[in-house]
Amino acid sequence: MGFYVGWNMHDSIKTVLVVEDEDAVRGLLRTLLRLAGYSVLTCSDGAEALDLMAARGGVVHLLITDINLGPDMDGIELAEALRAAQTGMKVLYISGHEEPDRLAPSLASGSARFLMKPFTPGAFRESTSALLAEEALISLGSAS
Numbered sequence: 008m009g010f011y012v013g014w015n016m017h018d019s020i021k022t023v024l025v026v027e028d029e030d031a032v033r034g035l036l037r038t039l040l041r042l043a044g045y046s047v048l049t050c051s052d053g054a055e056a057l058d059l060m061a062a063r064g065g066v067v068h069l070l071i072t073d074i075n076l077g078p079d080m081d082g083i084e085l086a087e088a089l090r091a092a093q094t095g096m097k098v099l100y101i102s103g104h105e106e107p108d109r110l111a112p113s114l115a116s117g118s119a120r121f122l123m124k125p126f127t128p129g130a131f132r133e134s135t136s137a138l139l140a141e142e143a144l145i146s147l148g149s150a151s
Contacts, residue, residue, distance in 0.1 A: 021068040021139055022046045026056045026085060028076050036071060053080030060089060067096055069138055074102040083109055097138040
């Protein structure tokens with residue numbers, strides 16, 4: 008766990024929303040992200056995430072979502088709904104199943120990545136850091 012301390016300390020605090028139906032995975036991701044210095048919100052399904060975002064407002068820099076969340080809404084549909092309200096949000100899709108056809112449009116935009124479960128802490132760190140670094144570059148570019 009000490010490997011993650013300081014990973015985000017040079018950046019302003021970013022907010023990450025984790026939507027994962029497995030309690031253990033959601034808890035682990037929350038812990039890793041908090042140790043890295045991120046502000047972390049967690050939900051167990053898409054409906055809960057939509058309700059949270061409607062009530063909370065504010066910016067979420069990165070959505071980390073399992074693709075297979077349950078029968079009502081999957082992670083791809085959730086990402087589309089949240090990005091309709093916040094177009095600059097980056098997305099990290101995670102799943103134990105590859106779904107290249109369904110993910111192709113999101114991944115082609117360059118503002119999303121896919122990480123296959125199980126993944127290593129290093130692969131998770133690289134994916135989240137890369138997406139948030141891209142977000143920071145976009146913010147700097149729009150400030151000028």
